Amino acid sequence: MRIGAIEAGGTKFVCGIGNEHGEIEERISLPTELPESTLREVLNYFRDKQVEAIGIGTFGPIDIDSSSPTYGFVTTTPKPGWSGFDFLGTMKRELPVPYGWDTDVNAAAFGEAKWGAAKGLNSALYYTVGTGIGVGVYSEGKLVHGLLHPEGGHVLTRRHPEDTYAGFCPYHGDCLEGMAAGPALGQRWGVKGDELTKDHPAWPMQAFYLGQAISSAILLLSPKKVILGGGVMHQEQLFPMIRAEVQKNLNGYASHKSLLEEIDSYIVPPGLGDNAGLCGSIALGIDALEQQK
Amino acid sequence: MRIGAIEAGGTKFVCGIGNEHGEIEERISLPTELPESTLREVLNYFRDKQVEAIGIGTFGPIDIDSSSPTYGFVTTTPKPGWSGFDFLGTMKRELPVPYGWDTDVNAAAFGEAKWGAAKGLNSALYYTVGTGIGVGVYSEGKLVHGLLHPEGGHVLTRRHPEDTYAGFCPYHGDCLEGMAAGPALGQRWGVKGDELTKDHPAWPMQAFYLGQAISSAILLLSPKKVILGGGVMHQEQLFPMIRAEVQKNLNGYASHKSLLEEIDSYIVPPGLGDNAGLCGSIALGIDALEQQK
Numbered sequence: 001m002r003i004g005a006i007e008a009g010g011t012k013f014v015c016g017i018g019n020e021h022g023e024i025e026e027r028i029s030l031p032t033e034l035p036e037s038t039l040r041e042v043l044n045y046f047r048d049k050q051v052e053a054i055g056i057g058t059f060g061p062i063d064i065d066s067s068s069p070t071y072g073f074v075t076t077t078p079k080p081g082w083s084g085f086d087f088l089g090t091m092k093r094e095l096p097v098p099y100g101w102d103t104d105v106n107a108a109a110f111g112e113a114k115w116g117a118a119k120g121l122n123s124a125l126y127y128t129v130g131t132g133i134g135v136g137v138y139s140e141g142k143l144v145h146g147l148l149h150p151e152g153g154h155v156l157t158r159r160h161p162e163d164t165y166a167g168f169c170p171y172h173g174d175c176l177e178g179m180a181a182g183p184a185l186g187q188r189w190g191v192k193g194d195e196l197t198k199d200h201p202a203w204p205m206q207a208f209y210l211g212q213a214i215s216s217a218i219l220l221l222s223p224k225k226v227i228l229g230g231g232v233m234h235q236e237q238l239f240p241m242i243r244a245e246v247q248k249n250l251n252g253y254a255s256h257k258s259l260l261e262e263i264d265s266y267i268v269p270p271g272l273g274d275n276a277g278l279c280g281s282i283a284l285g286i287d288a289l290e291q292q293k
Numbered sequence: 294m295r296i297g298a299i300e301a302g303g304t305k306f307v308c309g310i311g312n313e314h315g316e317i318e319e320r321i322s323l324p325t326e327l328p329e330s331t332l333r334e335v336l337n338y339f340r341d342k343q344v345e346a347i348g349i350g351t352f353g354p355i356d357i358d359s360s361s362p363t364y365g366f367v368t369t370t371p372k373p374g375w376s377g378f379d380f381l382g383t384m385k386r387e388l389p390v391p392y393g394w395d396t397d398v399n400a401a402a403f404g405e406a407k408w409g410a411a412k413g414l415n416s417a418l419y420y421t422v423g424t425g426i427g428v429g430v431y432s433e434g435k436l437v438h439g440l441l442h443p444e445g446g447h448v449l450t451r452r453h454p455e456d457t458y459a460g461f462c463p464y465h466g467d468c469l470e471g472m473a474a475g476p477a478l479g480q481r482w483g484v485k486g487d488e489l490t491k492d493h494p495a496w497p498m499q500a501f502y503l504g505q506a507i508s509s510a511i512l513l514l515s516p517k518k519v520i521l522g523g524g525v526m527h528q529e530q531l532f533p534m535i536r537a538e539v540q541k542n543l544n545g546y547a548s549h550k551s552l553l554e555e556i557d558s559y560i561v562p563p564g565l566g567d568n569a570g571l572c573g574s575i576a577l578g579i580d581a582l583e584q585q586k
Contacts, residue, residue, distance in 0.1 A: 061548070076548050123439045135513065142433040146416045146515030148549050155509035156542060158451050171546040216448035220428065220510055222439030249449060253464040255354070255369050256441050 003289070004051035004097075005281035006042060007104060008058035008087075010079055010131070013038060015045050018282035022115035024275060034081040035074075035090075043094050053292070055100035055284030057107025057277055058087065064102055064145050072101055098292040100284025104128070104277055106143045106150070108229065108270065109136030110287075111280025116271030118225040125223045126276070127152075128230035129210065133177040139221060153177040157212040160205050163188070180209040182232050198237045207238055211245025214267065218246065218254060229270040236269075243267050296582070297344035297390075298574035299335060300397060301351035301380075303372055303424070306331060308338050311575035315408035317568060327374040328367075328383075336387050346585070348393035348578030350400025350570055351380065357395055357438050365394055391585040393577025397421070397570055399436045399443070401522065401563070402429030403580075404573025409564030411518040418516045419569070420445075421523035422503065426470040432514060446470040450505040453498050456481070473502040475525050491530045500531055504538025507560065511539065511547060522563040529562075536560050 001020040006013060009032060016027035030041050046054065061075045072088025088101050102110070109118075109126035118124035118138070126136035135152030137144035144150055154175045165188040169178030178184060185193035189202050196202045214226055228242070243263045250259060258266045270276040294313040299306060302325060309320035323334050339347065354368045365381025381394050395403070402411075402419035411417035411431070419429035428445030430437035437443055447468045458481040462471030471477060478486035482495050489495045507519055521535070536556045543552060551559045563569040 123437075137514065139432055139437050139439065140435040142435065144416075144432050144514060146432065147517050147551055148515050148547055150513055150515055151547055152513040154512050154546055156451060156505055158449060171544045172542070212449055216509065217513055219447050220443055220445040220513060221430065221437060222441050222443055224440050249465070251464045253447055254441055254444055258440055 001286065001289070002049070002051050003282050003285040004046050004049060004054035005278050005285060006054065006056045006058070007107070007277040007281055008032070008056060009104065010059045013042060014278055015042055016278050016282075017049055017051065018279065020286060022111065022272070022279045022282055024278060024282070027278065032079075035085040035087065039087070039090050043091070046095055051097060051285075053098040053100070053285040053289035054091065054095070055107065055281035055286070055288065056088065056091070057102055057104045057281040057284060060103050061148060061151070062087070062101075062103060064149050098285075098288040100281070100286075100288035102143060102284055103134070103136065103149050105134040105136030106138070107136070107280030107284055108276040109138040109227070109280065110143055110283045111272055111276050112225075112227050112270055113138050114283045115279060116276060117227050117268050119271065121224040123221070123223045124225040124227060125214075125217055125221065126227045126229065126270070127210070127214070129181060129228065129232040130230035131182050133181045133230075135217070137221070139223070152213070152217065153181070155213050155216065157209050160208050163205060176209060176213045180206055185232070193232055193235065198235070203235065203237055204241055206232070207241030207245050210238070211242045211249060214242065215246045215249035218250065218259070222254070224258070226267045227270050227276075228267065229274075229276055233269060239267065239269070294579065294582070295342070295344050296575050296578040297339050297342060297347035298571050298578060299347065299349045299351070300400070300570040300574050301325070301349060302397065303352045306335060307571055308335055309571050309575075310342055310344065311572065313579060315404065315565070315572045315575055317571060317575070320571065325372075328378040328380065332380070332383050332387075336384070339388055344390060344578075346391040346393070346578040346582035347384065347388070348400065348574035348576065348581065349381065349384070350395055350397045350574040350577060353396050354441065354444070355380070355394075355396060357442050391578075391581040393574070393579075393581035395436060395577055396427065396429065396442050398427040398429030399431070400429070400573030400577055401569040402431040402520070402573070403436055403576045404565055404569050405518075405520050405563055406431050407576045408572060409569060410520050410561050412564065414517040416514070416516045417518040417520060418507075418510055418514065419520045419522065419563070420503075420507070422474060422521065422525040423523035424475050426474045426523075428510070430514070432516070445506070445510065446474070448506050448509065450502050453501050456498060469502060469506045473499055478525070486525055486528065491528070496528065496530055497534055499525070500534030500538050503531070504535045504542060507535065508539045508542035511543065511552070515547070517551070519560045520563050520569075521560065522567075522569055526562060532560065532562070
């Protein structure tokens with residue numbers, strides 16, 4: 001198989017070619033500019049690549065309801081030019097192959113379930129913690145779309161008793177994203193996250209917020225794996241702290257060995273590392289091709 | 294079709310016979326006693342009923358992982374005699390027909406999706422707010438099981454600024470169930486919920502807690518309908534208050550007309566009323582019969 005993949009982010013687009021084993025054969029990275037010029041570059045890249053299908057995992061919000069007249073559009077993003085843009089339709093017109101289309105985080109969850117940390121499992125949650133927080137939901141062998149698509153980065157959490165930071169989310173102030181995405185670290189402590197030492201009090205506080213959201217998601221959805229990716233999660237000291245917060249919050253209620261003795265292999269980094277998004281887009285492309293057949 | 298249904302609760306078992314339209318043709322109610330004697334009564338009821346299949350929606354926690362050696366067991370309930378009891382296996386041995394087996398709230402969500410408030414939709418959340426709080430999750434056309442099964446009644450919420458009540462959950466103290474199930478109303482205000490007037494401050498506080506949990510569940514899962522049942526939700530004044538809390542919490546972020554203009558038909562009572570659980574068990578039975586074929 002020869003599958004095109006697009007990991008469309010707010011600052012860069014990564015385009016690549018992969019195969020049925022999730023192996024990435026080549027890739028390029030492009031800056032995200034106005035949609036027309038960005039997609040012109042994307043299309044130029046794919047034009048002679050002879051891909052059988054393309055998977056797109058993109059920033060959003062996007063319309064992923066295939067019965068909607070605006071299916072394939074970017075919806076209400078503040079990113080200049082992209083709000084209301086027919087991303088998928090533009091691609092289809094210029095390069096007519098089968099397309100997979102989903103959020104960046106759903107794509108990553110799908111890639112992890114196919115080839116990564118959740119390989120062989122029929123459910124997984126994928127969190128990305130970076131400039132924002134997004135959550136991809138794979139449940140009972142399906143990516144969750146629902147009414148719009150999951151936006152689990154914006155759930156409300158309890159405030160840490162020693163935290164006076166207001167939160168930066170323009171919609172909710174101190175929701176999870178407002179308190180625990182990268183910009184919150186910088187604004188709360190006055191220096192960027194990657195300049196904080198590993199024993200800085202920033203990290204237990206970070207784990208407090210993420211651990212709360214993850215505990216509640218485990219209770220609501222009972223996923224078989226929780227995968228934490230994104231720039232902030234390169235701070236590996238967060239993993240044991242988050243696992244401890246989750247166990248403290250659950251307090252033995254959801255009684256399963258994955259949550260009790262084996263939590264080190266339950267809340268984990270992406271098995272595909274920083275390729276989770278691009279591999280996930282390959283997986284979406286393969287899925288689109290197979291549905292076509 | 295002639296389908297048996299069991300709605301197994303902690304205080305009573307409702308058993309009935311229904312058809313493929315979700316119509317209940319007859320029913321009985323039995324007190325929940327020790328498992329052997331309760332199931333003897335249940336089996337006596339069904340013995341001559343010539344049902345083609347039986348659906349069981351039950352209190353839990355239960356094992357619903359069909360690959361598990363304890364599939365069909367009640368797991369860790371404090372209810373005397375039931376912890377570790379092979380509920381499904383006992384039924385199968387004595388009355389060998391195809392069985393559907395799920396939690397009471399998943400059954401109710403399934404019944405509502407088949408014949409009730411979420412009819413024709415491929416996703417819905419079903420909350421029951423009574424002596425405890427349970428959440429059934431139906432997503433992308435499937436009931437969510439995952440690692441164990443959803444236990445969304447125990448998510449953490451922020452404390453209401455005027456609330457000094459500690460919460461009664463033995464695991465988490467002031468989780469959603471600890472703060473907003475029936476017993477919390479009684480303990481916080483000194484009288485039972487149904488003795489409080491409709492303009493009592495108990496109700497806005499109740500809506501504050503439920504609205505928070507529901508907002509976060511909407512963000513994480515994007516369900517197409519949210520259905521609120523159980524004894525406490527017979528207090529109909531709660532519905533507009535909860536809808537207002539959800540809109541306040543989301544603050545326009547998940548931009549969909551169901552959440553903005555049409556929330557009165559998005560967060561709703563069960564279409565099947567107090568029959569949601571029993572009808573859901575009929576639906577589980579039908580599903581088991583169809584999978585058999």
